[in-house]
Amino acid sequence: MLKADPLANVLYIDLSKKRHWVERREDLFEKNIGGAGVAVEILHEECPQGADPLSPENPIIFAVGPLTGLFPLASKTVAMFKSPHTGNLGESHAGGRSAVAIRTAGYGAIVIRGANDIPGYVAIHGSEVHFRDARTLWGMRNSFTVGRIIRENEPAAGLRSIMRIGRAGEKLIPYACVTTESYRHFGRLGLGAVFGSKKLKAVVVSGKHSLPVGGGGAAEYRRVYDQIYQEAVASPVMKKYHDLGTPENVLPLNALGGLPTRNLKDARFEGADRISGEALAEHYLGRRLACSHCPVGCIHIAALREPDENEPYFYKTSMISYDYELIYALGSMLGGSDPEGLLKLIDRIEVYGLDAMSTGVVLAWATEAQERGLVSEDAAGGLRLAWGDYPAYLEAVRRIIEQPNEFYAALARGVEHAASVYGGEDFALAFGGNEMPGYHTGPGAYLGFLVGARHSHLDSAGYSVDQKVLTKKQIGPDELAREILKEERWRQVLSSLVVCFFARGIYSPDTTAAALRVAGFDCTSEDLQRIGAVIHTRKYAFKFREGFSFDTLRVPERVSETPSPVGTLDSRYLQAAVDYVCSDISRAGC
């Protein structure tokens, strides 16, 4: 890496002692690039074995990479922590302004230790770190208001990121998210609850540092930049994400029969037309936004105009960000085809700061559990959930936050826990403890959910193998496992740079190596593949250390009951693929 590059600066913040300091950690960045690679090493250093995820012992680590601030689409921040939701590796990624802000504030990573005794937020402006009082903000109902207040109190408009939690995080709900720039999320695995446990309402970061370029100087920098930029704006994939955004996938997945519907009792939704990317764009799209340094702008914001119930000619307009995963989890999964109901539910979940995917799966399970008589109306405090009934779902979400009785307290701990209390494990759709993403495409997707280090569809995009390979030909479980592992290992490199996964086609191994040379990293594409494999191994080392075992992975029967686009899921095939991954990872040295 370049000598003058502030990337190697790791900012340590101790909330308990209200102290902060910077350490040069060239060792970490030279070996592990940045992002996920660096964050997992810091997690090994900082998180004691067996730590309670909601105790001050659990660190929060944010990391960016060498390409952040240098090249387009290197726009993501990696957060790492021990997850209160799975009790194991916690990792989630978000964009917004966070990555560029951390990098230009002069850091490659930020480590937050300890806990506040009273609610506070941390403001990092370049080399200054302020511990601010957040007692006034704590308990505030609407997370948008919190963002607005902090915006007015802090400098550096346009150059800053405001990462904050809502009520869900304060209430330590283990699938609470951290929201940045109102519409982007460190969504999965409960970073919001870790913030909440530290009485940390928000982290504000801004900076103006210039960043050095090496290897070939300015001319080479501009040459590589122009190539990546041109490819980004000319690529059809990028156009797709700009036009309709991720909701473009609703109709194709539905046509294929891979769109989980009514808690995956079906995989085709008759109401898909009404909540598709096309329908939402036509009737509600109000604005598109981009993360810093991303020419694509995949963020789609709906404008929902609602009349006041009592006062004539009084309207309120809410701006609501929607994505494929939200349409799946809060639309088809709940049998909901009313777009306004869907948007209101998305907005409510945004206001509370819950992970939308987990919330949707929890509500879907609860609906079916009531349908089957496992949970009475009485136990649900007089509420009857029914497919597509948005007023009931809005009320249920409020109760998940308020937890007026045992049932909602159980829902607030996730689907796995709720099913362990009330039964219905067969249709409690979680993998490795994490509620399922919206892809019932075949064994590739499920293998990815099961063995992905963070049990996310983004670990290895198994849904893509299902659609591109398995719909055309059969492959054995070993070959599927190798595909999944190869993709997950390469993605460790992408999430260490840190580039947006939507740009994975642009950041090929060779392009990545060229961009890294500009940033002063001399590695071949083979070196990168090797580093990816090492990072993957290090994540698994953490998982095993914290008690993960392939033997206890649970596959809910529901996934084999509903046919997928590539046929009925064969649980022996899936098990054989898991076994292959297990022995491959053990061979890799965990």
Place this chain on the structure above:
Amino acid sequence: MRLSAVDTERCIGCQSCMFACARRLGEAGLASTCIGVRSIGGMERGFKVVVCRACDDPPCARVCPVGALQVRKGGGVRLDEARCIGCGHCRDACIIGAVFWDDETAKPMICVHCGYCAKFCPHGVLSVETAETTESAPGIGMAVRGESMERQERLERAPQANNAVDATEKAEGAGANA
């Protein structure tokens, strides 16, 4: 030639233009950018694009006590960095905030209207106009033929900066939304 923000409603806040302005000097990051994009109180409300609008009678130059900002024919200013004493009066005088500040040199940074940023606006927000067509365009950003001498020297070492003439064309052609 001058830079113009023709339709800020199309802006997605990607900041590609800001990075481009720094990159024309061979730098990464945003420290040297002379154009600023920020939300109008929350991104959902949209963005403003702050860049020198090429005043005919530039207040920034009027208040400079040492004459470091010279008024250019057709509006706007050029900065003589050797003269500048870093007092910051120009920054206070520009009510749209188009005098950016270099914290390292403690001197102003003002758009030279080279048009490089417009080449990297993927959504047709920015364009470059020739001096003959001088009507105001909507949005905060407007332009002037002005250039900082020192910056111009650095620019001359940056070969692509002179391609800016065809920037409008390119910016439109490249747009993912075209």
